[in-house]
Amino acid sequence: MWYGTGMKNVTIEDIARVAGVSKSTVSRVLNHTAVVAPEKRKAVIEATERLGFSPNVVARSLASGRSMTVGVLTQLIGSPFYDAISQGVIAGLGYSDYSPIFADGQWQETKQIDAIGALVGRRVDGMVLIGGGVPSDEISRQCSGLPTVIVARNLPSDRHHCIYMDNVSGGYLATRYLLQQGHRQIAIIRGLEHHPDAVDRFAGYQQAFNEAGLTPDPRLIVDGDFSAESGIRAVNELLSRDLAFTAIFAANDLSAFGARLALDQRGMQVPRDVSLIGFDDQLESAYVTPPLTTVRQPAREMGRQASEAILNLIEGGEFSTQAVQGELIIRQSVAPPLR
Amino acid sequence: MWYGTGMKNVTIEDIARVAGVSKSTVSRVLNHTAVVAPEKRKAVIEATERLGFSPNVVARSLASGRSMTVGVLTQLIGSPFYDAISQGVIAGLGYSDYSPIFADGQWQETKQIDAIGALVGRRVDGMVLIGGGVPSDEISRQCSGLPTVIVARNLPSDRHHCIYMDNVSGGYLATRYLLQQGHRQIAIIRGLEHHPDAVDRFAGYQQAFNEAGLTPDPRLIVDGDFSAESGIRAVNELLSRDLAFTAIFAANDLSAFGARLALDQRGMQVPRDVSLIGFDDQLESAYVTPPLTTVRQPAREMGRQASEAILNLIEGGEFSTQAVQGELIIRQSVAPPLR
C-alpha cells in the first residue's frame, strides 16, 4: 500500500541519503529545530522538493507525543444551533496545524463517554465538548491533563473551561421586549424539561416578569422539546385550552416556526393577532414570513472561540470560562397587542 | 505529559510485564490475531482491565500502516445541504472503528487542494470529498491508491467513485408537477451560473417543458446564487419587469424562502397568487408558511452512503458511481393557477 503524490513512499531516510546527511539533520532542517550549515540545509531542501517528500504525520506524532489533532464531541442531532458550533470549530481550526477529529455523542450519555474515550485513545492534543450531558467528574476523569473546552454548556466547577451562552439573560431580553411592547399574556414554549438551556431561558422569562412587578400566568407555560413539531403541539394545546394570550416566546427558532405554522392553520396572523419571538437566530429566521424576531446565539462564533481557546490551552496558555451574551434581533414577528 | 483515564501512561509493555508474557502475546490477544493459551489470554485481559489500558492508536497506526481515519473535505459555507452530508458521514462512520478528520475547502480550489494534501499527509485510509471543484485529474493525482468517494458531484471519469443527486430529473420532477397543475408561466430562479447542480436543474426544467411541447419564456429565467437573498432579488427583479408568472421554481429551498418573503412583501400570497416550489427539502421547509413543496435531496443519507462506500472500499470491496433520485414532496406551496 502506498499513498502520497508520487511513488512508493519517500521517508526522511531517503532524503538523508540523497542529501548526503543524517536523518537527524533532515529533521532539524524540516523543523527549524537547530542551526544547520547553509549548504547542508540547501541540500536537504532540494532533496525534499525533488523527491516530493511530505513527512509521515503518524510517525511524527508517535515520536513527538503530539498528534496535532483536536477531538470534537458533537451531538449530531441535526440541531441547527449545535451544528453551527461544529462548523465554527472546523473553521477556526482551519488556520492552524491542528485537524479536528469528530466523534458523535448522539445525546446519549453512554455514547458520549465512549466517544470521549475513543478520542482520548487517539491521543488528541485537545478536546472540544459540544453540549452533551456527561457529568463533570467523568469529564475530569477522562480528560485529566488534556486541554479541554466545553461549549454551549456551563459547568460550575472551575476545573473546566466553558464557553456558554447566558441563557438567563437571553430569556430575559426576549421577555422584556415583549413586555415593553405592551404584552402581558405571554405564553412560553419551553424546551426539554431538564435541559439547562431551557431551564435558564425560562428563568429569564420569570425574571423579566418579576422585574416588571408582574406574574406570568402559569397556564400559559407549556412544555416542548426544541423541535418544530413541539411548537405546533404547544400552540394547539394553548388554543384548545381556550386561553387568551397575545404573544409567544418559543424555546428556539425551530419551535417558533412550528408555532407560526400552527397559528396560521388556525387563521391567526403573526404579529397582528399574536406576536412571536424565537431563540437562536438561525440562518432561515431572517427569511420566514414574517421575519422572526429572536435572540441571537452566536453559535458559529462560539465554535470559533472554542477552537482558539483550545489552541491557546495546548500552547500552555490560560483560559477562563466565558459567558457570551445573546443579542435581541428585532424583525417583524412582534408588534404591540391589538387592543 | 500524560493522558488516559489514569496514571502515567500504561503501555503494552506494562501489560506484558504484569501478565508475565511478552509484548507479542499481548498484541495477539488484543487483536485476536492468533491463538493464545487460555490462561495467558486470561492474564492479559485481566492486566488490561486492571491497569486500564487503552492502546495508543498512533503507535498502532504507524506499525500497521493504517491510521483508522477517513479524511473528509467539506466546503463549510454553511449550506444546509452540504452540512447535512457531513453530518451523514459522521453518523455513518460512528458505527465503525474509523474516525472522520475534517478539512475545510472554503469553496476555493487552491484551499481544497491544500486541504486534500493535508489529509493525505495524515495518512488517512480513505477520503470523502464533498462537493467542491477540484479538477478530476488533480484528485486522481493526490488520491492515487487511496480509496476515495466523491459526494454530491458527478465526475464522468470512471476512475472516480461518486454518489450524486440526479439534478436533471429533480428539476424535471419539479417543473412537470407545476405544468401538471396547469401552470405555464413558470419562472425559475437559477443557482450559481456555472454550478453543475444549477445547470442540471435548469436542464430538467427545460426538459419538462419540451416534453409537454411547450417553450419556457426566457424572460422568466433569472439568475441567483442559492442564497435566500438571491431569492428576494430574483422576485423583485421579476416583478419590476412587470412580467406575468403564476409559479416559481427556486434553485433551492433557501432561495425559495427568500422568494416567498419578497412575494409577501409585495402583497402576493403563496400559493393563491403564485405557486412556489423549492429544492432540497431542508429541515425547516416543512414548517414554513405555507409548508414548502419541494424536491427532496436525501443529503444525510448520501453522506451515510458515502461512509459505507468508503469503508467498503477500504476493505478492498468494489463500488460504482451511484445517482440518487430526488423525490417530489408535495406540501402546500403549490396550487393550480387562479384563472
Add this chain to the structure above:
DNA sequence: CCGGCTTCTGAAACCGGTTTCAGGATAGCG
C-alpha cells in the same frame, strides 16, 4: 520410543519520525 508436524511463544526487527548524547571541528582567548 523417536521423528515429524503443529501450536504457541518470545526476541527482535520494523514503522518513520524526534531527541538525546557525545564527539569532531572550529573559534575565541590568554
Add this chain to the structure above:
DNA sequence: CGCTATCCTGAAACCGGTTTCAGAAGCCGG
C-alpha cells in the same frame, strides 16, 4: 600556540505498537 568554549553533526535510543522468524513444547503415528 595551546586550551577551552561553542557550534554542528551523526549515531543511537526512543515513541508504542505490529509482524516476522525461529525455537520450544506438545501431539501424532509408526
